Amino acid sequence: GAGVSQSPRYKVAKRGQDVALRCDPISGHVSLFWYQQALGQGPEFLTYFQNEAQLDKSGLPSDRFFAERPEGSVSTLKIQRTQQEDSAVYLCASRRAGTGGPIEQYFGPGTRLTVT
Amino acid sequence: AQSVTQLDSQVPVFEEAPVELRCNYSSSVSVYLFWYVQYPNQGLQLLLKYLSGSTLVKGINGFEAEFNKSQTSFHLRKPSVHISDTAEYFCAVSPPRGAQKLVFGQGTRLTINP
Numbered sequence: 341g342a343g344v345s346q347s348p349r350y351k352v353a354k355r356g357q358d359v360a361l362r363c364d365p366i367s368g369h370v371s372l373f374w375y376q377q378a379l380g381q382g383p384e385f386l387t388y389f390q391n392e393a394q395l396d397k398s399g400l401p402s403d404r405f406f407a408e409r410p411e412g413s414v415s416t417l418k419i420q421r422t423q424q425e426d427s428a429v430y431l432c433a434s435r436r437a438g439t440g441g442p443i444e445q446y447f448g449p450g451t452r453l454t455v456t
Numbered sequence: 457a458q459s460v461t462q463l464d465s466q467v468p469v470f471e472e473a474p475v476e477l478r479c480n481y482s483s484s485v486s487v488y489l490f491w492y493v494q495y496p497n498q499g500l501q502l503l504l505k506y507l508s509g510s511t512l513v514k515g516i517n518g519f520e521a522e523f524n525k526s527q528t529s530f531h532l533r534k535p536s537v538h539i540s541d542t543a544e545y546f547c548a549v550s551p552p553r554g555a556q557k558l559v560f561g562q563g564t565r566l567t568i569n570p
Contacts, residue, residue: 344499371555373555373558375558380562382548382560382561382562382563383500384560385557385559388555390555395555396554396555399557431499433500435556443488443507443556444502445502447492447499447500447501449498449499
């Protein structure tokens with residue numbers, strides 16, 4: 341299967357711990373998005389990469405959230421000093437083109453983060 | 457900025473009955489419109505999208521949606537639902553330029569009863 345994969349699928353962290361969530365996009369996809377989905381809510385945009393460049397990080401809720409995509413493929417979302425309000429499903433999506441191309445985003449299964 | 461309102465958080469229907477899931481949006485610019493479905497423990501799957509042209513859009517699994525610009529709505533319909541349609545449905549918009557990040561509604565849980 342050549343879909344978007346995310347790991348781990350489930351993560352439990354104690355408050356104050358750092359976590360790293362991984363996203364493997366579809367091979368060759370230029371664009372990569374991270375979204376946060378709180379329980380019972382729709383996903384909310386966090387950040388956007390075109391290749392290795394982070395072009396939009398306007399949705400990151402605090403400076404504890406950091407994302408990178410150093411080689412333009414795999415991406416990691418890092419959350420430092422986790423808080424209970426960080427508990428959510430973190431979704432990754434990739435898109436074949438950059439801006440102006442085919443627009444469909446393909447979503448991974450998500451990582452469910454629970455902060456205790 | 458854009459926003460999306462899904463008017464029903466839960467919709468229960470009987471199998472083989474028709475269903476409509478309502479979606480209204482707000483935007484100061486033109487937008488693209490989408491419906492996604494989310495099955496338990498799975499990612500979002502695109503059902504259909506409206507970019508331009510005909511306001512009636514057909515998607516997968518027998519779903520269709522109609523774009524109404526004057527009412528800023530994009531309601532999702534299916535004439536006859538199946539048990540397998542039980543899922544969470546999300547309406548979303550994106551601007552036609554830039555990163556085209558998606559803005560989602562809060563979702564509608566569709567429950568099909570036998």
